[in-house]
Amino acid sequence: DGGITQSPKYLFRKEGQNVTLSCEQNLNHDAMYWYRQDPGQGLRLIYYSQIVNDFQKGDIAEGYSVSREKKESFPLTVTSAQKNPTAFYLCASSQNQLGKGSYTFGSGTRLTVV
Amino acid sequence: AQSVTQLGSHVSVSEGALVLLRCNYSSSVPPYLFWYVQYPNQGLQLLLKYTSAATLVKGINGFEAEFKKSETSFHLTKPSAHMSDAAEYFCAVSAFGNEKLTFGTGTRLTIIP
Numbered sequence: 003d004g005g006i007t008q009s010p011k012y013l014f015r016k017e018g019q020n021v022t023l024s025c026e027q028n029l030n031h032d033a034m035y036w037y038r039q040d041p042g043q044g045l046r047l048i049y050y051s052q053i054v055n056d057f058q059k060g061d062i063a064e065g066y067s068v069s070r071e072k073k074e075s076f077p078l079t080v081t082s083a084q085k086n087p088t089a090f091y092l093c094a095s096s097q098n099q100l101g102k103g104s105y106t107f108g109s110g111t112r113l114t115v116v
Numbered sequence: 117a118q119s120v121t122q123l124g125s126h127v128s129v130s131e132g133a134l135v136l137l138r139c140n141y142s143s144s145v146p147p148y149l150f151w152y153v154q155y156p157n158q159g160l161q162l163l164l165k166y167t168s169a170a171t172l173v174k175g176i177n178g179f180e181a182e183f184k185k186s187e188t189s190f191h192l193t194k195p196s197a198h199m200s201d202a203a204e205y206f207c208a209v210s211a212f213g214n215e216k217l218t219f220g221t222g223t224r225l226t227i228i229p
Contacts, residue, residue: 006159037219042125044206044221045160092159104150105217107159 004029008093008108014116015080015087023078023111025093032097034076035105038062039090048091051076080113088115118143118209122220130228135179135194137223139207142188149190150208150217151181160206166190177201202227 006027015021025034033052037045047060051070065084070076076095080087090112094105123138141147148167152160164175171183177200181192190207207220 008159035216042221045219047216047218050216094159104162104165105152105160107161109159110157112157 006093006095006106006108008091008111010111011109013111013113015113017115018082020079020081021113023080023091023093023113025076025078025108026074027076027095027106028074029095029097029106030073031095031106032073033095034070035094035096036060036066036068036076036078037092037094039092039110045092048078087113089113118147118211118218120149120207120209120218120220122205122207122223124223125221126224126226128226128228129197131199132196135192135197135201135225137192137205137207137225139181139190139192139220140188141190141207141209143209143211145211148210149181149183150210151175151179151190151192152206152208152219153177154204154206154222156203163192163205197227199227199229201225 009024035050036048039045046062048066049068051057054073067079092110093108096105119142121140150165151163153163154160163179164173166173166183174180179194204222204224206222208217210217
């Protein structure tokens, strides 16, 4: 079955460490997105990519980095510059234009700073 | 720029009662509008979407929403609530032809037995 796989499901990070969250899709979708979810704040866009080797900052990109070397993969690195990284992170994908906003979401990674 | 406002961060209804979750949007261009549902510790699942065709949109699990341009609203309804409807619901908007979605802050729906 096609879908999006996020790993790991739970991740613990020590202060000052960089961590990378994995997102892989086998839907042949062009566009991929990273959102951060905090209680009462909904989903906020971190980065998005509409084509391989290209990506744009979202609303809260500071302290994060991404790459899009393959169509299937869009990993997110949470750097030590992100001051409050504890959150639920969601990856999504869509078929540009044709999908008209119908995102497919992964099941999320819960990151906790210890 | 586009935005959505969801009125009521928490809504409780009795099992069998009408479910009404409110969403108002702001958009400078014709909008696409969406409702997504999220169960605990899971990703979001599309319930329904409006993309400038019929103003009354039917989705999965018996939900529907009506696009009202004059009221800039896209409220989600279900005639009879089930216990399995307990979840968090997100309204979202995108500009015509632009894939990037902007989400509301969500409404947590609780069903009272």
